[in-house]
Structures are given as C-alpha cells and as structure tokens.
Amino acid sequence: MLRPHRDKQQSFELVSLEELVPQDHLLRKVDKYIDFSFIHEKVSMLYCADNGRPAIDPTVLFKMIFLGYFYGIRSERQLEREIQTNLAYRWFLGLGLTDKVPDHTTISWNRRTRFKDTTIFQDIFDEIVLQAISHRMVGGRVLITDSTHVKANANKHQYTKERVLQNTKDYMDELNAAVKEDRRNHGKKR
Numbered sequence: 642m643l644r645p646h647r648d649k650q651q652s653f654e655l656v657s658l659e660e661l662v663p664q665d666h667l668l669r670k671v672d673k674y675i676d677f678s679f680i681h682e683k684v685s686m687l688y689c690a691d692n693g694r695p696a697i698d699p700t701v702l703f704k705m706i707f708l709g710y711f712y713g714i715r716s717e718r719q720l721e722r723e724i725q726t727n728l729a730y731r732w733f734l735g736l737g738l739t740d741k742v743p744d745h746t747t748i749s750w751n752r753r754t755r756f757k758d759t760t761i762f763q764d765i766f767d768e769i770v771l772q773a774i775s776h777r778m779v780g781g782r783v784l785i786t787d788s789t790h791v792k793a794n795a796n797k798h799q800y801t802k803e804r805v806l807q808n809t810k811d812y813m814d815e816l817n818a819a820v821k822e823d824r825r826n827h828g829k830k831r
Contacts, residue, residue: 658738661728668733671711674776675769677704683764687755697743701734702751703765705743708733710766710812716819717745717752749820752813762813 662669677700684699708730709720724730724742736742756762773779824830 656738658728658732662732663729666729668729670778672733674778675772677769679768680765683768684756684761687759687761697747697751701736701743702748704734705748706752706762707769709816715815716823717748717816718819718823720748721745749816752816753820 680700680703684703688696688699705720705724708714708724709717712723714720714723721742721744724734724736728738731738731740731742752762770779
C-alpha cells in the first residue's frame with residue numbers, strides 16, 4: 642500500500658504488512674507451526690459450491706473465531722473491530738491493509754446456523770491443540786488466573802476431551818449471550 646510521505650512534495654513510500662508485524666509476535670509462531678489447511682476438508686460438506694453468493698473462506702472464519710478465543714474477545718462485534726485495527730490479526734488472517742474485515746453478523750450467522758448441531762468447532766479446536774502439542778507449543782505448567790491457582794494439564798499422552806469441550810462450549814455460549822445483548826441494545830428482534 643502506498644502512503645504519503647510527510648513532506649511538501651507528497652512523495653509516496655511502500656508499506657508492507659509483513660514488515661509491520663514483529664518477527665517475535667505470538668501469531669507468527671502460531672502461523673509457523675499450526676497448519677489450518679485441514680479446515681477446508683472438515684467443513685466442505687457444509688458448503689454448496691454452486692449455489693448462492695461466494696462464501697467467506699472458512700479458514701478465515703475459523704481463524705477469526707480462534708483469535709477471539711485465543712485473546713479472550715467475548716463479542717463478535719468487538720472481534721470485528723479488533724481485527725479492523727490490529728495489524729497482526731490482519732496478517733494472521735491473510736487480510737491486507739485495505740481488505741474488508743468480514744462482518745460480525747457473518748461470523749454469528751455461520752456459527753449459529755451453518756455450524757449448528759455439528760461438532761465442527763470442537764473438531765477444529767481439538768486438531769489445533771493436537772498440532773500445538775506435537776510442536777511443543779503447549780506444555781504442562783502452573784498458571785495463575787483471577788487470583789486462582791490452576792495447574793495446566795497439556796501432556797500429549799494425557800488429556801481430557803471433556804475439559805476442552807466445556808471450554809469451547811462456554812466460549813460459544815458467551816458469544817451467543819453477546820449477540821442477544823447486542824440485538825437488545827440496538828433494538829433488534831431476538
């Protein structure tokens with residue numbers, strides 16, 4: 642993207658999103674080790690290739706939800722705003738500086754309609770966790786959260802699917818509650 646240089650002649654210099662995201666940013670590490678290409682195969686049966694308008698790339702959609710989960714963003718509207726302004730999020734999603742960020746209603750509609758009554762979120766989350774474990778990105782260590790002492794358990798030989806299920810279910814419930822509150826605040830129907 643060209644931006645005006647701040648002098649009287651208004652010359653232009655090239656700006657690269659790649660250069661603006663620090664090399665040691667956590668999302669660069671995630672991008673390096675987690676292969677999100679499996680998402681297309683997992684969701685292909687939920688998309689029609691020759692009917693309707695072109696869909697948002699499901700990898701982008703799930704990466705957006707991953708960002709929300711990963712960074713504790715509890716509202717799809719807020720997630721959209723954060724992605725609009727955060728260069729690292731744009732880079733991670735493969736969006737350029739001028740690319741339009743998918744609307745929060747698109748995220749919500751897909752989550753509540755297209756993926757309803759499926760285990761797709763859990764399946765994708767599990768695959769991401771397994772990849773992270775295989776690359777030693779996740780390890781057992783002690784974490785402190787909200788002044789509560791919690792021992793993390795991320796051993797590749799011992800993990801409990803129920804705990805992961807509960808975490809993703811809680812996140813989806815929080816997103817649904819945020820959608821209801823947002824609709825109420827904006828005078829929309831349930």
